[in-house]
Amino acid sequence: MRKTFSWWTAGLMALFVGMGACMPPEDETDNPGLSVPGINQEIYRLMQDFYFWEDELPVVTDFGRINDNDAFLRSLRFEPLDRWSYLTTREAFEAAFTGQASGVHGFGFQLQEQPSGDFKMFIAFVFANGPAGQDGWQRGWEVTQINGRPIMSYRTANGFDFQLGPNVIGSTNSFTFRLPDGTETTRTIRRDAFQTNSVLHQEAFELAGKKVGYWVYHSFRATAGETPTRSLEVEDSFQFFNQEQVQELIIDLRYNGGGSVAVTEQILNFLVPQAADNQVMYTVQHNQPQQNRNRTVNFRRRGNLQLQRVIFLTSRSSASASELLINCLEPYMDVVLIGDNTFGKPVGSFTLSGFSRPLQQRGLELVPITFATTNATGVADYFDGLPADFFVADDPSRNWGDRQEARFQAAYS
Incomplete structure:
Protein backbone atom coordinates (compact mmCIF):
# COMPACT_ATOMS: atom_id res chain seq x y z
CA MET A 1 0.00 0.00 0.00
CA ARG A 2 1.43 3.35 -1.02
CA LYS A 3 1.73 6.06 1.59
CA THR A 4 1.10 9.73 0.95
CA PHE A 5 2.17 12.68 3.04
CA SER A 6 0.77 16.16 2.52
CA TRP A 7 1.91 19.70 3.24
CA TRP A 8 -0.04 22.86 2.58
CA THR A 9 -0.53 26.36 3.87
CA ALA A 10 -3.51 27.94 5.59
CA GLY A 11 -5.08 24.70 6.88
CA LEU A 12 -7.12 25.87 9.86
CA MET A 13 -8.71 22.57 10.87
CA ALA A 14 -11.10 24.70 12.83
CA LEU A 15 -14.69 25.74 13.10
CA PHE A 16 -15.32 29.37 13.98
CA VAL A 17 -18.34 31.44 14.81
CA GLY A 18 -18.26 35.20 15.18
CA MET A 19 -18.82 36.66 18.64
CA GLY A 20 -19.13 40.18 19.95
CA ALA A 21 -18.35 41.48 23.44
CA CYS A 22 -18.21 44.81 25.22
CA MET A 23 -15.36 45.54 27.60
CA PRO A 24 -15.68 47.94 30.53
CA PRO A 25 -13.20 50.83 30.54
CA GLU A 26 -10.19 50.42 32.81
CA ASP A 27 -6.83 51.98 33.48
CA GLU A 28 -4.39 50.92 30.74
CA THR A 29 -1.27 52.19 32.50
CA ASP A 30 1.41 49.83 33.88
CA ASN A 31 -0.59 46.63 34.38
CA PRO A 32 0.79 43.48 36.05
CA GLY A 33 -1.98 41.60 34.27
CA LEU A 34 0.05 41.90 31.05
CA SER A 35 2.94 39.80 32.40
CA VAL A 36 3.19 36.11 31.51
CA PRO A 37 1.63 35.04 34.84
CA GLY A 38 -1.04 37.71 34.44
CA ILE A 39 -1.96 36.48 30.95
CA ASN A 40 -1.95 32.88 32.26
CA GLN A 41 -4.44 33.89 34.91
CA GLU A 42 -6.61 35.61 32.30
CA ILE A 43 -6.50 32.51 30.07
CA TYR A 44 -7.59 30.38 33.02
CA ARG A 45 -10.47 32.73 33.84
CA LEU A 46 -11.73 32.64 30.26
CA MET A 47 -11.37 28.87 30.05
CA GLN A 48 -13.45 28.50 33.23
CA ASP A 49 -16.14 30.66 31.64
CA PHE A 50 -16.19 29.35 28.08
CA TYR A 51 -14.18 26.10 27.60
CA PHE A 52 -16.46 23.31 26.42
CA TRP A 53 -14.86 20.86 28.86
CA GLU A 54 -14.62 23.38 31.72
CA ASP A 55 -15.49 20.66 34.23
CA GLU A 56 -12.27 18.85 33.24
CA LEU A 57 -9.96 21.83 33.84
CA PRO A 58 -7.18 21.24 36.39
CA VAL A 59 -7.10 23.38 39.54
CA VAL A 60 -4.44 26.08 39.11
CA THR A 61 -3.28 28.43 41.87
CA ASP A 62 0.30 29.24 40.78
CA PHE A 63 0.12 31.12 37.47
CA GLY A 64 3.86 31.70 37.32
CA ARG A 65 4.83 28.03 37.38
CA ILE A 66 4.68 27.78 33.58
CA ASN A 67 6.49 30.78 32.13
CA ASP A 68 4.99 30.52 28.66
CA ASN A 69 1.42 31.35 27.70
CA ASP A 70 1.17 28.73 24.93
CA ALA A 71 2.53 26.00 27.18
CA PHE A 72 0.16 27.06 29.94
CA LEU A 73 -2.84 26.76 27.62
CA ARG A 74 -1.69 23.32 26.47
CA SER A 75 -1.53 22.24 30.13
CA LEU A 76 -5.24 23.07 30.45
CA ARG A 77 -6.50 21.17 27.43
CA PHE A 78 -8.66 18.10 27.97
CA GLU A 79 -6.23 15.92 26.04
CA PRO A 80 -8.40 12.85 25.42
CA LEU A 81 -10.52 14.95 23.06
CA ASP A 82 -9.06 18.46 22.66
CA ARG A 83 -6.35 18.67 20.00
CA TRP A 84 -7.21 22.18 18.89
CA SER A 85 -7.45 24.95 21.52
CA TYR A 86 -4.71 27.48 20.82
CA LEU A 87 -3.37 30.97 21.42
CA THR A 88 -2.32 33.25 18.58
CA THR A 89 -2.16 36.94 17.73
CA ARG A 90 -5.23 38.85 16.65
CA GLU A 91 -3.48 39.82 13.42
CA ALA A 92 -2.61 36.21 12.58
CA PHE A 93 -6.13 35.03 13.35
CA GLU A 94 -7.77 37.65 11.13
CA ALA A 95 -5.36 36.85 8.30
CA ALA A 96 -6.12 33.14 8.53
CA PHE A 97 -9.88 33.66 8.84
CA THR A 98 -9.99 35.66 5.60
CA GLY A 99 -7.23 33.76 3.76
CA THR A 196 -5.79 32.93 -1.15
CA ASN A 197 -8.74 31.55 -3.06
CA SER A 198 -11.05 28.95 -1.52
CA VAL A 199 -12.49 27.69 -4.81
CA LEU A 200 -9.72 25.79 -6.58
CA HIS A 201 -11.80 24.46 -9.48
CA GLN A 202 -15.39 24.33 -10.72
CA GLU A 203 -17.07 22.91 -13.79
CA ALA A 204 -20.32 21.36 -15.02
CA PHE A 205 -20.62 18.46 -17.45
CA GLU A 206 -23.16 16.05 -18.92
CA LEU A 207 -23.17 12.48 -17.65
CA ALA A 208 -25.72 9.80 -18.57
CA GLY A 209 -28.36 12.41 -19.30
CA LYS A 210 -27.73 14.42 -16.14
CA LYS A 211 -25.95 17.69 -15.50
CA VAL A 212 -23.22 17.19 -12.90
CA GLY A 213 -21.23 19.89 -11.13
CA TYR A 214 -17.74 19.50 -9.71
CA TRP A 215 -16.55 21.92 -7.04
CA VAL A 216 -13.11 21.81 -5.40
CA TYR A 217 -13.39 23.79 -2.17
CA HIS A 218 -10.27 24.37 -0.09
CA SER A 219 -11.43 26.32 2.97
CA PHE A 220 -14.54 27.91 4.46
CA ARG A 221 -13.13 31.42 4.40
CA ALA A 222 -15.12 34.59 4.73
CA THR A 223 -14.55 37.52 2.38
CA ALA A 224 -12.92 40.34 4.31
CA GLY A 225 -15.22 43.28 5.03
CA GLU A 226 -18.49 41.51 4.25
CA THR A 227 -21.39 41.94 6.70
CA PRO A 228 -22.97 39.59 7.55
CA THR A 229 -20.05 37.15 7.38
CA ARG A 230 -20.10 35.36 4.04
CA SER A 231 -18.00 34.34 1.06
CA LEU A 232 -18.35 36.07 -2.28
CA GLU A 233 -16.58 33.10 -3.88
CA VAL A 234 -19.37 30.85 -2.66
CA GLU A 235 -21.97 33.25 -4.07
CA ASP A 236 -20.26 33.21 -7.47
CA SER A 237 -19.91 29.41 -7.52
CA PHE A 238 -23.55 28.72 -6.75
CA GLN A 239 -24.70 31.32 -9.23
CA PHE A 240 -22.73 29.26 -11.78
CA PHE A 241 -24.22 25.93 -10.65
CA ASN A 242 -27.73 27.39 -10.63
CA GLN A 243 -27.26 28.74 -14.14
CA GLU A 244 -25.99 25.33 -15.26
CA GLN A 245 -28.97 23.65 -13.56
CA VAL A 246 -26.84 20.85 -12.16
CA GLN A 247 -28.74 17.84 -10.82
CA GLU A 248 -25.87 16.28 -8.90
CA LEU A 249 -22.90 17.94 -7.29
CA ILE A 250 -19.47 16.52 -6.50
CA ILE A 251 -17.90 18.58 -3.70
CA ASP A 252 -14.18 17.96 -3.26
CA LEU A 253 -13.16 18.59 0.35
CA ARG A 254 -10.07 16.38 0.41
CA TYR A 255 -7.78 19.24 1.54
CA ASN A 256 -10.37 21.30 3.41
CA GLY A 257 -9.55 21.66 7.11
CA GLY A 258 -12.46 23.91 8.07
CA GLY A 259 -13.19 27.58 8.70
CA SER A 260 -16.22 29.77 9.23
CA VAL A 261 -19.56 28.41 10.47
CA ALA A 262 -21.32 31.33 8.76
CA VAL A 263 -19.84 30.32 5.40
CA THR A 264 -20.80 26.69 6.07
CA GLU A 265 -24.41 27.81 6.63
CA GLN A 266 -24.23 29.86 3.44
CA ILE A 267 -23.28 26.76 1.43
CA LEU A 268 -25.82 24.51 3.16
CA ASN A 269 -28.64 26.88 2.26
CA PHE A 270 -27.75 26.50 -1.42
CA LEU A 271 -27.58 22.68 -1.21
CA VAL A 272 -30.57 21.70 0.91
CA PRO A 273 -33.70 20.38 -0.85
CA GLN A 274 -36.89 22.42 -0.81
CA ALA A 275 -38.55 20.00 1.62
CA ALA A 276 -35.96 20.83 4.28
CA ASP A 277 -36.42 24.60 4.16
CA ASN A 278 -36.98 25.95 7.68
CA GLN A 279 -36.06 22.56 9.16
CA VAL A 280 -33.23 22.05 11.66
CA MET A 281 -29.77 22.52 10.21
CA TYR A 282 -27.88 21.94 13.47
CA THR A 283 -27.95 22.67 17.18
CA VAL A 284 -25.14 24.20 19.23
CA GLN A 285 -24.30 23.05 22.75
CA HIS A 286 -22.04 25.04 25.10
CA ASN A 287 -20.66 24.34 28.56
CA GLN A 288 -22.72 24.68 31.73
CA PRO A 289 -21.90 28.37 32.43
CA GLN A 290 -22.85 29.30 28.86
CA GLN A 291 -26.09 27.37 28.47
CA ASN A 292 -27.84 30.60 27.49
CA ARG A 293 -25.85 30.52 24.25
CA ASN A 294 -27.29 27.16 23.15
CA ARG A 295 -29.33 27.55 20.00
CA THR A 296 -30.84 25.80 17.01
CA VAL A 297 -30.12 26.99 13.46
CA ASN A 298 -32.65 26.25 10.71
CA PHE A 299 -32.16 26.09 6.97
CA ARG A 300 -33.01 29.17 4.91
CA ARG A 301 -32.92 27.78 1.41
CA ARG A 302 -31.44 29.88 -1.39
CA GLY A 303 -31.22 29.40 -5.13
CA ASN A 304 -33.03 26.90 -7.33
CA LEU A 305 -30.87 23.78 -7.26
CA GLN A 306 -32.83 20.52 -7.25
CA LEU A 307 -30.04 18.14 -6.35
CA GLN A 308 -30.70 14.43 -6.45
CA ARG A 309 -27.60 13.77 -4.34
CA VAL A 310 -24.31 15.26 -3.24
CA ILE A 311 -21.06 13.31 -3.49
CA PHE A 312 -18.23 14.39 -1.22
CA LEU A 313 -14.58 13.58 -1.92
CA THR A 314 -12.96 13.36 1.50
CA SER A 315 -9.75 12.48 3.29
CA ARG A 316 -8.35 12.45 6.81
CA SER A 317 -7.67 16.16 6.18
CA SER A 318 -11.37 16.94 5.71
CA ALA A 319 -12.17 18.46 9.07
CA SER A 320 -14.48 20.56 11.18
CA ALA A 321 -16.59 22.80 8.91
CA SER A 322 -16.22 20.17 6.17
CA GLU A 323 -17.69 17.61 8.54
CA LEU A 324 -20.42 19.98 9.70
CA LEU A 325 -21.46 20.48 6.07
CA ILE A 326 -21.75 16.73 5.49
CA ASN A 327 -23.39 15.98 8.83
CA CYS A 328 -26.08 18.63 8.38
CA LEU A 329 -27.09 17.34 4.95
CA GLU A 330 -27.27 13.63 5.76
CA PRO A 331 -30.72 13.72 7.44
CA TYR A 332 -32.28 15.34 4.38
CA MET A 333 -30.73 13.97 1.19
CA ASP A 334 -28.61 11.26 -0.39
CA VAL A 335 -25.00 11.89 0.62
CA VAL A 336 -22.04 9.74 -0.51
CA LEU A 337 -18.47 9.96 0.80
CA ILE A 338 -15.63 8.80 -1.46
CA GLY A 339 -11.95 8.75 -0.52
CA ASP A 340 -11.27 8.19 3.18
CA ASN A 341 -12.84 8.78 6.58
CA THR A 342 -12.83 12.41 7.64
CA PHE A 343 -10.68 13.88 10.42
CA GLY A 344 -13.11 13.84 13.36
CA LYS A 345 -13.80 17.28 14.82
CA PRO A 346 -17.45 17.77 15.87
CA VAL A 347 -16.56 20.78 18.01
CA GLY A 348 -15.72 24.40 17.31
CA SER A 349 -14.56 27.73 18.67
CA PHE A 350 -15.25 31.38 18.98
CA THR A 351 -12.57 33.90 19.85
CA LEU A 352 -12.34 35.28 23.38
CA SER A 353 -10.16 38.40 23.24
CA GLY A 354 -13.33 40.47 23.14
CA PHE A 355 -14.01 39.38 26.71
CA SER A 356 -10.54 40.32 27.98
CA ARG A 357 -8.86 43.71 28.18
CA PRO A 358 -5.40 42.17 28.91
CA LEU A 359 -5.56 39.96 25.80
CA GLN A 360 -6.61 42.93 23.72
CA GLN A 361 -3.74 45.03 25.06
CA ARG A 362 -1.26 42.29 24.25
CA GLY A 363 -2.75 41.71 20.79
CA LEU A 364 -3.47 38.07 21.67
CA GLU A 365 -6.36 35.88 20.56
CA LEU A 366 -7.51 32.89 22.62
CA VAL A 367 -9.27 30.27 20.50
CA PRO A 368 -10.37 27.37 22.71
CA ILE A 369 -13.01 24.76 21.97
CA THR A 370 -16.25 26.38 23.12
CA PHE A 371 -19.12 24.42 21.55
CA ALA A 372 -20.25 21.17 19.93
CA THR A 373 -22.71 20.70 17.10
CA THR A 374 -25.43 18.11 16.51
CA ASN A 375 -27.38 17.49 13.32
CA ALA A 376 -31.15 17.10 13.06
CA THR A 377 -31.04 13.41 13.99
CA GLY A 378 -28.66 13.87 16.92
CA VAL A 379 -25.40 12.75 15.28
CA ALA A 380 -22.64 14.52 17.17
CA ASP A 381 -19.72 12.51 18.55
CA TYR A 382 -17.76 11.68 15.40
CA PHE A 383 -14.33 12.19 16.96
CA ASP A 384 -13.05 9.26 14.85
CA GLY A 385 -14.32 10.93 11.68
CA LEU A 386 -17.31 10.46 9.40
CA PRO A 387 -16.97 7.10 7.61
CA ALA A 388 -16.33 6.93 3.88
CA ASP A 389 -18.72 4.87 1.79
CA PHE A 390 -16.01 4.01 -0.73
CA PHE A 391 -12.28 4.05 0.01
CA VAL A 392 -10.27 5.44 -2.91
CA ALA A 393 -6.67 6.71 -2.74
CA ASP A 394 -5.76 10.26 -3.68
CA ASP A 395 -4.02 10.72 -7.02
CA PRO A 396 -2.03 13.97 -6.94
CA SER A 397 -0.39 13.11 -10.28
CA ARG A 398 -3.53 14.27 -12.09
CA ASN A 399 -5.10 17.73 -12.27
CA TRP A 400 -8.55 18.74 -11.04
CA GLY A 401 -11.26 17.43 -13.35
CA ASP A 402 -9.00 14.84 -15.02
CA ARG A 403 -11.39 11.99 -15.80
CA GLN A 404 -8.67 9.49 -14.81
CA GLU A 405 -8.03 10.98 -11.33
CA ALA A 406 -9.01 8.14 -9.01
CA ARG A 407 -11.42 9.87 -6.62
CA PHE A 408 -13.07 12.00 -9.26
CA GLN A 409 -13.45 8.96 -11.51
CA ALA A 410 -15.08 7.01 -8.68
CA ALA A 411 -17.53 9.85 -8.13
CA TYR A 412 -18.91 10.00 -11.64
CA SER A 413 -18.61 6.34 -12.67
Missing part, protein backbone atom coordinates in the same frame (compact mmCIF):
# COMPACT_ATOMS: atom_id res chain seq x y z
CA GLN A 100 -4.46 36.37 3.82
CA ALA A 101 -1.15 34.55 3.19
CA SER A 102 2.29 36.09 3.63
CA GLY A 103 5.82 34.90 3.00
CA VAL A 104 4.81 31.79 1.07
CA HIS A 105 4.99 30.48 -2.49
CA GLY A 106 1.28 29.60 -2.59
CA PHE A 107 1.06 25.86 -3.21
CA GLY A 108 0.62 22.56 -1.39
CA PHE A 109 2.30 19.28 -2.23
CA GLN A 110 2.09 15.56 -1.57
CA LEU A 111 4.80 12.96 -1.22
CA GLN A 112 3.76 9.60 -2.60
CA GLU A 113 5.66 6.44 -1.72
CA GLN A 114 6.66 4.23 -4.65
CA PRO A 115 7.03 0.41 -4.69
CA SER A 116 10.82 0.91 -4.51
CA GLY A 117 10.48 2.73 -1.19
CA ASP A 118 11.43 6.07 -2.75
CA PHE A 119 9.02 8.99 -2.82
CA LYS A 120 7.72 11.21 -5.60
CA MET A 121 6.52 14.75 -4.92
CA PHE A 122 3.50 16.23 -6.70
CA ILE A 123 1.87 19.64 -6.61
CA ALA A 124 -1.44 19.02 -4.82
CA PHE A 125 -3.01 22.46 -5.29
CA VAL A 126 -2.11 26.03 -6.21
CA PHE A 127 -3.55 29.35 -5.06
CA ALA A 128 -4.35 31.46 -8.11
CA ASN A 129 -3.01 34.78 -6.78
CA GLY A 130 0.18 33.43 -5.22
CA PRO A 131 3.55 33.32 -6.94
CA ALA A 132 3.08 29.67 -7.99
CA GLY A 133 -0.37 30.35 -9.44
CA GLN A 134 0.82 33.46 -11.26
CA ASP A 135 3.65 31.37 -12.73
CA GLY A 136 1.15 28.84 -14.09
CA TRP A 137 1.81 25.89 -11.79
CA GLN A 138 -0.85 23.16 -11.76
CA ARG A 139 -1.88 20.21 -9.66
CA GLY A 140 -0.28 17.04 -11.01
CA TRP A 141 3.15 18.46 -11.81
CA GLU A 142 5.87 16.23 -10.40
CA VAL A 143 8.64 18.03 -8.49
CA THR A 144 11.92 16.28 -9.27
CA GLN A 145 14.38 18.78 -7.75
CA ILE A 146 14.34 21.65 -5.29
CA ASN A 147 17.19 24.16 -5.55
CA GLY A 148 19.09 21.74 -7.78
CA ARG A 149 18.87 18.74 -5.47
CA PRO A 150 16.78 15.57 -6.07
CA ILE A 151 13.80 15.13 -3.78
CA MET A 152 15.19 12.00 -2.08
CA SER A 153 18.37 13.87 -1.08
CA TYR A 154 16.24 15.81 1.43
CA ARG A 155 15.21 12.69 3.29
CA THR A 156 16.23 12.49 6.94
CA ALA A 157 15.77 9.92 9.69
CA ASN A 158 12.56 11.73 10.67
CA GLY A 159 11.07 12.34 7.24
CA PHE A 160 11.97 15.15 4.82
CA ASP A 161 13.56 18.55 5.36
CA PHE A 162 13.36 20.59 2.15
CA GLN A 163 15.28 23.54 3.57
CA LEU A 164 13.15 26.17 1.85
CA GLY A 165 14.25 28.87 4.25
CA PRO A 166 12.21 31.28 6.38
CA ASN A 167 8.82 32.65 5.35
CA VAL A 168 10.19 36.02 4.29
CA ILE A 169 8.64 38.00 1.45
CA GLY A 170 11.07 38.24 -1.44
CA SER A 171 13.12 35.09 -0.74
CA THR A 172 13.27 32.61 -3.62
CA ASN A 173 13.47 28.88 -4.31
CA SER A 174 13.89 26.92 -7.53
CA PHE A 175 11.80 23.90 -8.49
CA THR A 176 12.31 21.48 -11.36
CA PHE A 177 9.20 19.75 -12.67
CA ARG A 178 8.32 16.82 -14.86
CA LEU A 179 5.09 17.85 -16.56
CA PRO A 180 2.26 15.46 -17.52
CA ASP A 181 3.45 15.47 -21.16
CA GLY A 182 6.90 14.26 -20.06
CA THR A 183 8.76 17.53 -20.59
CA GLU A 184 10.75 19.22 -17.84
CA THR A 185 10.91 22.82 -16.70
CA THR A 186 12.66 24.71 -13.91
CA ARG A 187 10.96 27.65 -12.24
CA THR A 188 12.33 30.09 -9.67
CA ILE A 189 9.69 31.92 -7.66
CA ARG A 190 9.66 34.28 -4.71
CA ARG A 191 7.67 34.25 -1.52
CA ASP A 192 4.99 36.92 -1.37
CA ALA A 193 1.82 38.16 0.36
CA PHE A 194 -1.52 37.55 -1.37
CA GLN A 195 -5.20 36.67 -0.95
